[in-house]
Amino acid sequence: MVTAGRHARVGVYAAGAVSAFGTQMTMLALPWLVLESTGSATRTGLVFAVQVLPMAVLGFVGGSVLQHLGARRTMLLGDLTRAPLVALVPLLHSAGLLELWVLLGLVMLIGLCGVPYAAAQRVLTVTLIGGDDPRALTRAYGALDGIYNVAAVGGPAAAGALIVMVGPTTVLWLDAASYLVSFLVLLLLVPRSAASATAPADQRGPLSGLRFLRRDTFLGQAVISTVLFGFALRSLAVTLPVLAFLRFGQDARTGGLLVAGSGAGALAGSLLTYLVATRIAPAPLARVAMVLVAAPLWLLLLPTPPTVLIVAVAISSAAVTVSNAPFAAIISRRVPEQLLPSVLQTVITISNIAGPLGLLLTGVLIERAGIWASLALVATIATVAATNALFALVRLERNPTVPTPERALTHA
Numbered sequence: 001m002v003t004a005g006r007h008a009r010v011g012v013y014a015a016g017a018v019s020a021f022g023t024q025m026t027m028l029a030l031p032w033l034v035l036e037s038t039g040s041a042t043r044t045g046l047v048f049a050v051q052v053l054p055m056a057v058l059g060f061v062g063g064s065v066l067q068h069l070g071a072r073r074t075m076l077l078g079d080l081t082r083a084p085l086v087a088l089v090p091l092l093h094s095a096g097l098l099e100l101w102v103l104l105g106l107v108m109l110i111g112l113c114g115v116p117y118a119a120a121q122r123v124l125t126v127t128l129i130g131g132d133d134p135r136a137l138t139r140a141y142g143a144l145d146g147i148y149n150v151a152a153v154g155g156p157a158a159a160g161a162l163i164v165m166v167g168p169t170t171v172l173w174l175d176a177a178s179y180l181v182s183f184l185v186l187l188l189l190v191p192r193s194a195a196s197a198t199a200p201a202d203q204r205g206p207l208s209g210l211r212f213l214r215r216d217t218f219l220g221q222a223v224i225s226t227v228l229f230g231f232a233l234r235s236l237a238v239t240l241p242v243l244a245f246l247r248f249g250q251d252a253r254t255g256g257l258l259v260a261g262s263g264a265g266a267l268a269g270s271l272l273t274y275l276v277a278t279r280i281a282p283a284p285l286a287r288v289a290m291v292l293v294a295a296p297l298w299l300l301l302l303p304t305p306p307t308v309l310i311v312a313v314a315i316s317s318a319a320v321t322v323s324n325a326p327f328a329a330i331i332s333r334r335v336p337e338q339l340l341p342s343v344l345q346t347v348i349t350i351s352n353i354a355g356p357l358g359l360l361l362t363g364v365l366i367e368r369a370g371i372w373a374s375l376a377l378v379a380t381i382a383t384v385a386a387t388n389a390l391f392a393l394v395r396l397e398r399n400p401t402v403p404t405p406e407r408a409l410t411h412a
Helices: 002-038 041-069 071-094 100-113 117-129 134-166 168-189 208-215 217-247 252-276 282-301 306-334 340-369 371-398 405-411
Strands: none
Touching: 002 041, 002 071, 002 100, 002 117, 002 134, 002 168, 041 071, 041 100, 041 117, 041 340, 071 100, 071 117, 071 168, 117 134, 117 306, 117 340, 134 168, 134 252, 134 282, 134 306, 208 217, 208 340, 217 252, 217 282, 217 306, 217 340, 217 371, 252 306, 282 306, 282 371, 306 340, 306 371, 340 371
């Protein structure tokens, strides 16, 4: 039975890896196809924005879908629907029928079908583990974060290389195939018995997860940090290339190393989480990570050599990854099973809403106040977020009571 459960978890991880890799390839291949076909940067930007728009606009609805269908079925449908939608893009392009409005519609549908996928993967993982061991949950979430971090680095790199070799349309065919592979892996390795129970009809509202977060004192406070970190880290992605451009004589290599340091740190953080999760309880692990997320960012304000800045960015990025897993494990243990899909989807949606705002405002701030002020703002927001999270963890230790399903359902 243990072996069967382990095989099912491997199936979830493998399906998520293939699906995430395909998604990241699509994120580059679709805008590239538009740029190659039209030469229009405006249209390219529009396609890129539409890819991420569904999560920001319809993220809360995704929680209701997940609660209604269950985690396994949500993942299966997500893969099965995205495969033909992605395949339609190169098919219509080859036939000369891919008008911009058609492409935008397809891109919107692709993004819509993927909205509840990440939350479903986490809910299914909790179901397979049993949800009783916080350290096992932390390790599992660390593995999931590692999968997405590898895909985020390797997917665009592979897509870029393949676009040069075979063109963006062929890459999109490969992306469509990746969703089919993910679907088959889930279908064959994850049994139906692993599907989590669906929520009662009165618990499937799009705001049920948000209502629970507002009631739970620890989670409500912790989510504030999630929003702040989402803003700060997206802002950091804008400031790093500008920092290299302005401080180091327009050195593109330094800019590339700073961005690469962030990606490398995230991967290292995933590996570290997997190694230490079974040895350190979630709350202490999260406390250390919170400090290491914010503190290195203050070094970016100092006139230090590029190597110091690269290491600082890598440490902060690794700490972000390390902090995600224990917080997710704590959430999974505090939230009643029937509300967990909506709560996880709500947390993911809130984080994704704050990110684009950070991207938009940071560019304006850099132009009007300069790079130093922008870096100071990023470090300040990250410090406030870390401090708030630390106080939330203190509150958790003082009141570790896990809300009961009966109480949660009564007040929802």
